[in-house]
Amino acid sequence: MNFWLLKSEPEVFAFADLMRAPKRTTHWDGVRNYQARNTLRDLMRVGDRAFFYHSSADPTGIAGICEIVKSGYPDHTAFDPKDDHFDPKSDPAAPTWYMVDVRAVVALPQLLTLAELKATKGLEKMVLLQRGSRLSVQPVTAKEWAIICKKAGVPA
DNA sequence: GCCAACGTTGGC
DNA sequence: GCCAACGTTGGC
Numbered sequence: 292m293n294f295w296l297l298k299s300e301p302e303v304f305a306f307a308d309l310m311r312a313p314k315r316t317t318h319w320d321g322v323r324n325y326q327a328r329n330t331l332r333d334l335m336r337v338g339d340r341a342f343f344y345h346s347s348a349d350p351t352g353i354a355g356i357c358e359i360v361k362s363g364y365p366d367h368t369a370f371d372p373k374d375d376h377f378d379p380k381s382d383p384a385a386p387t388w389y390m391v392d393v394r395a396v397v398a399l400p401q402l403l404t405l406a407e408l409k410a411t412k413g414l415e416k417m418v419l420l421q422r423g424s425r426l427s428v429q430p431v432t433a434k435e436w437a438i439i440c441k442k443a444g445v446p447a
Numbered sequence: 448g449c450c451a452a453c454g455t456t457g458g459c
Numbered sequence: 460g461c462c463a464a465c466g467t468t469g470g471c
Binding site for chain 2: 463468470
């Protein structure tokens with residue numbers, strides 16, 4: 292099993308929204324970055340787990356845990372001229388952008404804030420904490436996963 | 448609201 | 460292929 296971190300702005304879509312969604316599941320659409328696309332398309336597998344991170348929020352931090360329930364498939368929102376993430380260059384015959392489906396597993400008892408993550412030993416090399424890191428879909432090591440789950444008080 | 452860092456675009 | 464300009468991300 293592999294581990295990941297997914298960023299979302301809670302004003303747009305929060306972890307609580309995922310908990311309320313039908314089957315607690317949603318399409319992780321709208322990613323328009325090639326490195327993140329490669330992860331979605333090539334690396335994520337059904338059964339993988341991901342932290343759900345609230346960015347551009349007050350405070351920012353990890354809100355919950357979700358599970359990949361469908362591996363990469365074309366992001367159809369790229370073909371919709373009315374969609375905010377429309378990309379006229381993405382060809383339905385050879386899609387540029389991909390998405391996965393994720394299902395909420397559990398909310399953390401309380402938000403694990405960015406400040407707390409920064410102060411936690413063993414997370415120094417976490418992608419999220421690197422200077423200038425903006426990746427919205429990023430890998431988490433098994434070690435980092437275990438440290439964070441322990442800190443948050445949820446089973447790893 | 449500010450601004451640093453990053454990714455993309457497009458002229459050459 | 461280089462690189463300046465631009466738009467976006469995201470913490471503060």
